[in-house]
Amino acid sequence: MSQLSFQPAYDAEKALQPATVCVTGVTGFVAGSVVSRLLELGHTVHGTCRDPSRTDTVAHLTSLPGAAERLKLFKADLLSEGSFDEPVRGCDYVIHTASPFIMDVPEAEVQAKLLGPAVKGTEHVLSAASKSPSVKRVVLTSSCAAIYGDPWEFGKDHVYTEADWNPTATAKVLPYYYSKKLAEQKAWEMSKAQSQWTLVVINPAAILGPPLSKRTDSESISLLNQILKGRAYPACPHMGFGAVDVRDVAAAHTLAMSDPKAEGRYICVAKSMLMCDMARAIKAGFPNSKFRTPIATAPKWLLSIIGPAVGMPRDLITYALGKCPQFNNSKIQSELGFKFHSPEAAIKDQVDAMLALGIAKPF
Template sequence: MEGGDAKGSVCVTGGTGYVASWLIMKLLEHGYRVRTTVRSHNPDSKKDLSYLTDLPGASEKLQIFNADLAQPDSFDEAIQGCIGVFHVAHPLDFEDKEPEEVKTQRAINATLGILKACLKSKTIKRVIYTSSASTIMFNEKGLDVLDESHWSDVDFIRSLNPYGASYMISKTLTEKAALEFAEKHGLDLITVIPSLINGPFICPRVPSSVDTAMVMMHVDLTIDKLFEFLSAKYPECPIPTPDSFKEIECTSRSNLSSKKLLDTGFKYKYGLEEMYNGAIQCCKEKGFL
């Protein structure tokens, strides 16, 4: 997928999200034709997607398709004929409106359905799956440094029951299923394991990861004060108790290694100051601060 001058088509799932919208913009800048999937998009929909359709080059090179994770086959059309797929979409339900098993199975079925569509296309050269640092952080090994060779223990996550536990479990089990499928079928699959993502954003809403990162700028981050802040800011959400925050704090002291990424030649372009400045400026421009 190197060299945008090839002008191939690339599919980005979950195009309305934080990471996906940035991917769409960058892919367009590099000369790719982009197909992205969103839920329930049609000409009569009231959903405003102008932040995508107004991107430079979008009028000529961006196509938007309807697709739903609950219907894996709905991604087939967007993937057909593409040279690569960025699978970013994932079910989000931090309020646990559905059982953990239901959300996990939906995520696994959708991801495997997308990978099957990639095989059927005969044109896909590589799939990039966006995972999460939560897939490696939660275990009882007590290691100083964790990397992509480690896995979170889903039973351990269940025993802690932190806020967002079902998301952490579904991401862990979905990534495992994706890697097993790719190895079995000879599909070139790369998983990316980001930690908390912060910085400016293209989408019209403040991304949850930016909102979480900005908490540190509003409160003196003791566990008790963080609990009070979150309870006031999100009264409709089931915020965990201060004790469960302390449990997470005690189990999340390991550093996350970027050695494998850096060994490929990757170089970090921005530091914390630039990321926070970018997020703050973007929030101001969009009227959130």
């Protein structure tokens, strides 16, 4: 299924003349769908990754329709000052998706593996945008992790909006969340210090849906795979999260790039789900399978075993246990006319793709 058949082009996307767009971190889960959509819309893409010569990591991109004519790959590193100058040069837009996505990092490695690359990478990409007079707008992939840490930190009934910033995360507590907050704050700081380009930020939560490649950085791929393998059987942790289809996230980026009205931050969440809802979606999508999906919610005493087994850091369990954040997603819908798809359908498509790519195995 193509990006545009799943999420048809919006009027603002159709109205935008073919442009040159730099997409950072093109081998990532979100970036793959962004590149696919940009090529379908007729744009030229300058994609950055660590090693364009590694065909095993870029073949799914170079085989996309339009890639032979309009996709050029560049080597760039988040920590290398100036490495984004060449790929950004001459571009009309920059979509910055590249950032470390590691939920469980030893404390001694947080600065080197998370905070440094996230913040310095943002600084280097936006500096490159300022060096290229052609750049009109930067779209940054942030996260709802920059918006909240403890789902109930502002009270049990609080509904998160674009005005909220995560007050809980630090370098020692939920460090991945902290990296997203610091990187986005750095982007806004740099945006306000210049007048050449505008900044629009997309804040998704848990991103679901089909990967384009078996080599993906998606935590949802890892989480679903652990569930499919029976690591959460017979019971899963009682905790929730915002959920959104990766194809919707891609469309949010390209629409934010295209629409002159787009401004500020946009929460990109279709709805909130509990982990048991995810398990039920797998069961409903594959009723005849032998996947050992959870059939109950785990008592608290089991979480110290089950949580880490499905890839959840202990601090995430500590703050998220028994809670589910709620989000107001009306801004992107009212300002940009955006429409969300079902996360349950995204889970079905994701498992189908994982099976087809060999990421998951049928049982």
